[in-house]
Amino acid sequence: MDMGGGGGHDMSGMAPPSPAVRKRYTHMTFFWGKNSEVLFTGWPGTSGGMYALALVFVFALALLLEFLGCRRLQGALRRRAVAGAAVHALRMGVAYLLMLALMSFNGGVLLVAVAGHAAGFLALKAGLLGKDGGKDEAAPAACC
Template sequence: MDMMNMTMNSTTMTMQMSFYWGRNVTILFSKWPGNDQHNPGMYILALFFVFAIAFAMEPLSVWPTIKPSGSSVVAGLAQAFLYAIRISLGYFVMLAVMSYNIGIFIAAVAGHTVGFFVAKASALSITKPPGPEPSF
């Protein structure tokens, strides 16, 4: 048996071990998004799903969870809960990228990039002191 084929319960599963283009991909769940070459809708949905997960990770990384008036135990639990969600989303994106599909990879990188931009731009607008804009 070579490295590309794995036998599981008398069925053969082929795993891609290098980047490739194409809609015939399985990510996160078996038979999802499917391999119907005539209907690209599920593949496009998978791209949006990976983009959304990667996007959601970035605001969670800058979201303030500790309130000065709250209990330290409650604040710690809230922060731990958000951390668990962020790490879970990160593992989902990692597993999706491990499908080695270039479209999924681009969707993940684009989601992280847009999410980073939105999260940092909103964080900077909150911390920006009021006053006139500097003119150059």
Template sequence: MMEMSMPMSPPGSTNMTPGWPNMHHMTMHMNFYWGKDVLILFQGWPKDNLGMYILALAFVFFLSAAIEVLSIPHAVKPGSSPMIGLLIQVTVYAVRMALAYLVMLSVMSYNLGIFIVAVAGHGVGFLLVKIRALAAAAAANQAGPDPKV
């Protein structure tokens, strides 16, 4: 397995910052690998704890699914202010992009489990979006033709 040692401070310097562990022994994987020993998003999480690794997998899965669910354009209600509708759309878009960056950073850990749950989360989120769209289309078809036409 190819690993690259990444010193966190310049050669010859000492890491004397209070509260910070000695970071000279961290390794960064340059290829996909299996295992629960991974660092995702935050220092020390999930570390080498299996329960926390499973929680991290679930977290990435739900983040990925949320990205897809938030990709549905939300219609602005008739009669509401266009500016408020725009602000809501911008806020939802910003949240969606923040979640997408978190998933991207998680996948950059090169842990195969994280990659698989990220892809699965996107797939499940897309499925939920399509099921909702199909249900709305079926409801519109059952309502019959528009009497105004």
């Protein structure tokens, strides 16, 4: 047994890491490409079809977030405190999930998230599907 510490043996009793262990790398800057991880380990991976599905999922999350912030929905739930709180909790959960998807630093994910917010705003708040709540004035900055 080498007690000098210079023999390259680990004295803690733990085996050195196997050379077959894949080291994971997380991007810290925006990048373009389909080989990424969005929300879950290994998803979408290297498949172009799964990457497209991930982009559709992020788009839908952004659209859902705009719907949950719609004044028509908020007005309908104003009298029901528990339902309003549940919708608010769901909205915050979707917002955090969308933020985590954006933390993949994939340029495509960023673009579809912005496109989902724009489509939701256009459809729900800008009057494409009728006036939001029947009011022409802008929404208040804070609802507290």
